[in-house]
Amino acid sequence: MDELKFNKIFAGVLLAALLMMAGVKLGEVLVPSHHGHGHDEAKGHAYPIEVTEVASTAAAAAPAGPEPILALLAEADVAAGMKLAKKCTACHVFDEGGANKVGPALYNIVNADKGAVAGFGYSTALAEFGGGWDYDALNQFLYKPKAYISGTKMNFAGLKKPQDRANMIAYLRSLSGAPAALPTDAEIASEAQ
Ligand code: HEC
Numbered sequence: 001m002d003e004l005k006f007n008k009i010f011a012g013v014l015l016a017a018l019l020m021m022a023g024v025k026l027g028e029v030l031v032p033s034h035h036g037h038g039h040d041e042a043k044g045h046a047y048p049i050e051v052t053e054v055a056s057t058a059a060a061a062a063p064a065g066p067e068p069i070l071a072l073l074a075e076a077d078v079a080a081g082m083k084l085a086k087k088c089t090a091c092h093v094f095d096e097g098g099a100n101k102v103g104p105a106l107y108n109i110v111n112a113d114k115g116a117v118a119g120f121g122y123s124t125a126l127a128e129f130g131g132g133w134d135y136d137a138l139n140q141f142l143y144k145p146k147a148y149i150s151g152t153k154m155n156f157a158g159l160k161k162p163q164d165r166a167n168m169i170a171y172l173r174s175l176s177g178a179p180a181a182l183p184t185d186a187e188i189a190s191e192a193q
Pocket of ligand 1: 084085087088089090091092102103104106109113114115116117121122123124125126127133142151152153154155156159168
């Protein structure tokens with residue numbers, strides 16, 4: 001027997017063996033081992049797919065976080081911010097000398113110390129948080145209060161649109177005898193993205 005012929009026969013036997021193995025596998029799929037339970041196997045196959053989907057959904061739902069707003073402040077719409085403040089007036093007064101309600105009075109709040117309005121009973125979380133209400137802190141807090149200060153008693157979902165937060169903060173800035181300086185170009189450039 002010459003070598004070429006031997007190779008052909010060998011290849012043929014190998015192919016036959018492969019086809020037989022494939023046939024057995026195919027048979028397992030096509031003919032379920034239990035009568036009439038074909039769809040149970042389908043469920044079994046679906047499971048790993050479900051796991052993958054859950055994983056990718058979790059990744060997609062990762063918080064986007066508050067987008068930067070410093071660059072928007074100079075051109076922000078104070079009147080639009082005043083309209084947005086209707087979302088706050090159930091709990092806050094914005095007028096100079098206004099009284100505390102469910103939340104503290106908010107006149108002159110930009111750059112004020114956190115938790116420092118006289119006569120208001122703050123949560124421990126806010127009272128002990130520290131720092132002042134600079135533009136960045138307001139951006140974070142107004143995006144999602146309970147994410148920025150876990151344990152705050154401000155029950156407000158947050159302003160999700162960057163332009164809304166910029167307009168709101170521009171309005172808060174206007175509520176002062178001496179409005180805080182607008183952010184510098186350097187501050188805008190170094191704002192956390
Ligand atoms: C459901 C009531 C409620 C609404 C609505 C609400 N707040 Fe508040 N806010 C509070 C309470 C209560 C606190 C005090 C939170 C604490 O002590 O943890 C607070 C605290 C604050 C503070 C911190 C003040 C300080 O002295 O440290 C700011 C700033 C603020 N709110 C802004 C706003 C703005 C702007 C809106 C509207 C976009 C708003 N809040 C909507 C109840 C509310």
